[in-house]
Amino acid sequence: MEIKMILGLTGAAGSGKDTVANYLVSAHGFKRHAFADLLYEEVSAAFDVPFKVLARRDTKERPMDALKLSRCHKADFTAYLVAKDGPKLDAVFSPRYILQRWGDFRRAKEPDYFVEPVIPDIRAEPQMNHVVSDMRFPNEHAALMSLNAFF
Numbered sequence: 001m002e003i004k005m006i007l008g009l010t011g012a013a014g015s016g017k018d019t020v021a022n023y024l025v026s027a028h029g030f031k032r033h034a035f036a037d038l039l040y041e042e043v044s045a046a047f048d049v050p051f052k053v054l055a056r057r058d059t060k061e062r063p064m065d066a067l068k069l070s071r072c073h074k075a076d077f078t079a080y081l082v083a084k085d086g087p088k089l090d091a092v093f094s095p096r097y098i099l100q101r102w103g104d105f106r107r108a109k110e111p112d113y114f115v116e117p118v119i120p121d122i123r124a125e126p127q128m129n130h131v132v133s134d135m136r137f138p139n140e141h142a143a144l145m146s147l148n149a150f151f
Contacts, residue, residue: 005150
């Protein structure tokens, strides 16, 4: 069965991608997906920082004590970041910095790491219209194109 409709949203930070996705969900019954949801979940768990705190636009650029590498529960990420950027374990980072580095860390091992969970979710509900609120990378675009998405 062919999936009804898939929309992939892209744009600058603060341009309204989530607002559009939330509107499509509430007004038209779309199912929302985000490639970065897994990223936020993993960083949240690794640093014991709530998902919502990481996602807040007003604090995303502000360094937080909770995001010191010494507080990270994932030794392989800490080692990756120390090797790559040379930060000290007591350095304080912003959510955006940690999220970007975590994404780099995962994609370095598996380029489709954040794509792989989303595509099967879309395929599992072909009767639904779907919106992906955060298409940023060429592999995300290619994965959605393989499902005949609109952009």
